[in-house]
Amino acid sequence: MEEKAPLLLTIAVxxxxxxxxxxxxxxxxxxxxxxxxxxxxxxxxxxxxxxIMEKLEGSSSLVGTSNLEAAQLANIVVLTVPxxxxxxxxxxxxxxxxxxxxxxxxxxxxxxxxxxxxMPAAGxxxxxxxxxxxxxxxxxxxFQNISHxxxxxxxxxxxxxxxxxxxxxxxxxxxxxxxxxxxxxxxxGPIENSVVVEGLTSVLIxxxxxxxxxHAGIKITGVKK
Amino acid sequence: MEEKAPLLLTIAVxxxxxxxxxxxxxxxxxxxxxxxxxxxxxxxxxxxxxxIMEKLEGSSSLVGTSNLEAAQLANIVVLTVPxxxxxxxxxxxxxxxxxxxxxxxxxxxxxxxxxxxxMPAAGxxxxxxxxxxxxxxxxxxxFQNISHxxxxxxxxxxxxxxxxxxxxxxxxxxxxxxxxxxxxxxxxGPIENSVVVEGLTSVLIxxxxxxxxxHAGIKITGVKK
Numbered sequence: 001m002e003e004k005a006p007l008l009l010t011i012a013v014x015x016x017x018x019x020x021x022x023x024x025x026x027x028x029x030x031x032x033x034x035x036x037x038x039x040x041x042x043x044x045x046x047x048x049x050x051x052i053m054e055k056l057e058g059s060s061s062l063v064g065t066s067n068l069e070a071a072q073l074a075n076i077v078v079l080t081v082p083x084x085x086x087x088x089x090x091x092x093x094x095x096x097x098x099x100x101x102x103x104x105x106x107x108x109x110x111x112x113x114x115x116x117x118x119m120p121a122a123g124x125x126x127x128x129x130x131x132x133x134x135x136x137x138x139x140x141x142x143f144q145n146i147s148h149x150x151x152x153x154x155x156x157x158x159x160x161x162x163x164x165x166x167x168x169x170x171x172x173x174x175x176x177x178x179x180x181x182x183x184x185x186x187x188x189g190p191i192e193n194s195v196v197v198e199g200l201t202s203v204l205i206x207x208x209x210x211x212x213x214x215h216a217g218i219k220i221t222g223v224k225k
Numbered sequence: 226m227e228e229k230a231p232l233l234l235t236i237a238v239x240x241x242x243x244x245x246x247x248x249x250x251x252x253x254x255x256x257x258x259x260x261x262x263x264x265x266x267x268x269x270x271x272x273x274x275x276x277i278m279e280k281l282e283g284s285s286s287l288v289g290t291s292n293l294e295a296a297q298l299a300n301i302v303v304l305t306v307p308x309x310x311x312x313x314x315x316x317x318x319x320x321x322x323x324x325x326x327x328x329x330x331x332x333x334x335x336x337x338x339x340x341x342x343x344m345p346a347a348g349x350x351x352x353x354x355x356x357x358x359x360x361x362x363x364x365x366x367x368f369q370n371i372s373h374x375x376x377x378x379x380x381x382x383x384x385x386x387x388x389x390x391x392x393x394x395x396x397x398x399x400x401x402x403x404x405x406x407x408x409x410x411x412x413x414g415p416i417e418n419s420v421v422v423e424g425l426t427s428v429l430i431x432x433x434x435x436x437x438x439x440h441a442g443i444k445i446t447g448v449k450k
Contacts, residue, residue: 117418147447158446162428189431193342196424203387203421204445206414213448220429221383222372223438 011177012074014038014067014081014089017048020105021080023151024143026052027181029060036063038070045070071096076177079129080105080143086125090132098136101173104129104194105143107201115206117199126194130166140165140174141194144201146183147215154182159217162188162197186220236402237299239263239292239306239314242273245330246305248376249368251277252406254285261288263295270295296321301402304354305330305368311350315357323361326398329354329419330368332426340431342424351419355391365390365399366419369426371408372440379407384442387413387422411445 011028013021016037029035029052037052039045045064053062071077071093077100081089086106106125110118122128126141133139142163150157161178163185165171171187178185188197200218207216236253238246241262254260254277262277264270270289278287296302296318302325306314311331331350335343347353351366358364367388375382386403388410390396396412403410413422425443432441 115414115418117414117420119420164428186432187435188428189340189342193340193424193428193431195342195344196421196428199418199421199424203389203413203418206418207411207445207448210412211448211450215447217446219444219446220432221442221444222440223432223436225436 009076010034010036010074012036012038012070012077014070014077014079014093015085016064016070016080017041017044018080018082019148020143020146020151021078022048022052023148024078024080024105024181025062026055026152028177029053029062030056031180031182032060033180034061036065036070036074038065038067040067042066042069068093068096074100076101076103076173078103078105082106083108083110083125086128087132090129094133097133100137101140101170102129102133102137103140103142103174103177105141107144107198109202115202115209117202119195119199123192124194124198126164126191126198130191138166138170139191140170141191141197142174142178142185144198145204145217147217149215151181157183157217158219159215160220161185162200164188164191164193164197166191234301235259235261235299237261237263237295237302239295239302239304239318240310241289241295241305242266242269243305243307244373245368245371245376246303247273247277248373249303249305249330249406250287251280251377253402254287255281256405256407257285258405259286261290261295261299263290263292265292267291293318293321299325301326301328301398303328303330307331308333308335308350311353312357315354319358322358325362326365326395327354327358327362328365328367328399328402330366332369332423334427340427340434342427344420344424348417349419349423351389351416351423355416363391363395364416365395366416366422367399367403367410369423370429370442372442374440376406382408382442383444384408384440385445386410387425389413389416389418389422391416
């Protein structure tokens with residue numbers, strides 16, 4: 001009888017040269033996923049990919065390329081860009097991600113008032129993504145509240161991940177990736193609830209400012225999984 | 226030298242016959258505040274006031290009356306009504322709370338989809354209150370995520386209180402009341418951030434539903450006070 005090779009999912013991290021993207025790429029590569037780091041500058045992406053490979057002593061599969069190629073070659077596409085690049089990046093890769101799972105990590109901060117929740121007209125960055133991508137793509141919002149500092153280390157992250165998204169199936173798939181990254185995730189409901197999670201980042205920045213901390217987070221209490 | 230009597234603040238809890246209001250009234254009366262329980266039905270308010278007095282063995286000051294009279298006689302006015310009664314109750318007491326601190330506990334749930342965030346046009350219930358009350362009243366949003374079950378007991382509440390509001394002074398004053406109720410509070414920023422805290426209630430209801438819990442809450446992590 002022929003043995004089946006395990007199905008290896010490929011995750012594209014668009015904007016993966018940024019701190020948050022790099023941290024997530026590191027965690028998923030470490031967990032055994034094939035990771036494509038996408039960037040507007042493929043050379044930078046290739047550099048970050050080899051940096052992470054080195055950190056993992058070559059035991060992982062990471063490739064750096066353009067955002068578009070990364071999106072084309074992946075099964076799951078994760079977006080970690082500053083909000084100013086959100087719409088353009090999604091429109092650029094739109095055709096490449098039909099039928100795939102799209103995970104939006106973007107926080108729609110509006111400098112200089114980053115401690116004040118200021119959502120786009122669509123309601124949230126994730127809902128804006130969904131409006132651009134249409135019915136062919138399941139959109140999930142996740143990881144907005146995690147400090148990137150912790151992702152590149154192997155220490156426990158003392159902040160849970162609230163996962164909202166356009167279907168229960170999509171949220172469940174994203175929750176698998178949350179766990180693979182060594183984090184605790186929660187199904188936080190429909191994509192309309194992403195306003196809470198994206199906005200929570202401004203609340204946490206405000207708490208950092210008021211109480212002199214650098215990485216305020218949240219934990220869900222009162223629930224046993 | 227004449228001794229000054231301590232300044233005794235009076236808190237009105239409008240809708241104080243409901244579970245959340247009753248729990249808060251209990252906690253504040255226990256902490257030594259004079260509490261006025263307001264209700265559309267003053268007899269019900271009087272009954273709840275005497276119930277709490279009994280629980281505290283008469284050592285406290287609680288009076289039940291109408292929402293309007295409670296608002297007139299108090300220094301601080303707290304609103305704990307279902308969202309359907311939100312606008313009417315505020316308009317009813319508007320003139321009585323000029324220059325006072327107004328704390329809105331209302332969560333704008335829209336049944337039957339209470340797991341989905343559905344904010345009013347103003348952005349949140351608290352912003353709606355601010356729009357009705359105008360510049361004469363400082364509006365704070367707080368206590369939306371606390372299960373009422375815990376308030377009437379003396380056990381520790383494993384859920385923090387995120388306090389947003391229209392000025393830092395108002396938030397600081399509200400944080401004093403949070404602590405007086407035996408809870409941990411955080412300055413969560415301007416009133417625009419109330420969408421996060423009010424919406425978080427839908428997220429927590431969704432988590433309760435998905436994970437079979439009854440009182441999911443949140444704790445802020447990574448910050449030392």
